[in-house]
Amino acid sequence: MKTDAELQQDILDELRWEQSINATRLGVEVKDGVVTLTGHVDKFTDKWNAEEVVQRVSGIKALAIEIEVSLPGTSQRTDGDIASAAQNILDWNTYLPKDRVHVMVEDGWITLTGTVDWEYQKLALKNSLSPLLGVTGVSDQISISPTVSSVTVKDDIESALRRRARFNEHSISVHVDHADVTLSGSVDSWSERELANHAAWGTPGVHSVINNIKVAL
Known part of the structure; x- marks a missing residue:
């Protein structure tokens, strides 16, 4: 079994190994196998990527993400602009059931509600919206309509x-x-x-x- 220090070092090494992440802006705290990831990133996808990278490391009992998204001035947009961009994605994507998913944006944070038929539709939608300029986070409150026993x-x-x-x-x-x-x-x-x-x-x-x-x- 790994000690907390060994687990912390493994996570730091994994973050440094991942080229898409600036590990110098992230911190790792470990206590009794529970990992807390802290720091600041410039966009929501960086936060999401860091979470996925850390989950590759064995020995983690639980994981808390306390990374903040600090948008640079050139990336800031109004909530209306973000909502319009998100709605365009909904309108153009054929994998989504029409008029069953709704978007709300507050302080750059997108909240999705409604229903879909498959989990992959939820994941694809989040993958499409997360990289939008100005987005600080995405909350998925979409439910899946049961169709089988x-x-x-x-x-x-x-x-x-x-x-x-x-x-x-x-x-x-x-x-x-x-x-x-x-x-x-x-x-x-x-x-x-x-x-x-x-x-x-x-x-x-x-x-x-x-x-x-x-x-x-």
């Missing part, structure tokens, strides 16, 4: 997990209540935990996922 959802998730070589049939259990999924069990790294989470979310008809999987240290 609980039994089908459970079978599909378990099949997806079996197809991934990192998991055996006993490492993760899946419980489905209507369209709400709960994952439990144990894996070897935070990235494996997230991989299982993505497998659940990628299943048609899933409305929510509670990830209770523990990372074995």
Whole structure:
């Protein structure tokens, strides 16, 4: 099991290794395996990238992101401009159901509401809006409309997990209540935990996922 100092060093090394991130503007605090990432970045996508990079490191029990987005003067826009740009993306993207997703912007922060049919639609929308000039954050409050039975959802998730070589049939259990999924069990790294989470979310008809999987240290 890694000490807090070893885990902190591994995270710092991973951040420095990632060319898309300016690691000198970020700080890492670790206590009892719980990691807090601090610092300042110029755009929301940098914050998002830093979070994904840190999750690749094994031994993390929990992760808190306290990075602030400090926009340079040339990147600042009015909320109206950001809302218009976001709406244009909604209008032009054919993967989204028309008139079912709504955008609100306050102080550069985009809040998305409404319903879609698939998790990939939520992810694609967030990926499209996050790089917009002036955006300081994106809150996804979009729900997924259930379209299949609980039994089908459970079978599909378990099949997806079996197809991934990192998991055996006993490492993760899946419980489905209507369209709400709960994952439990144990894996070897935070990235494996997230991989299982993505497998659940990628299943048609899933409305929510509670990830209770523990990372074995």
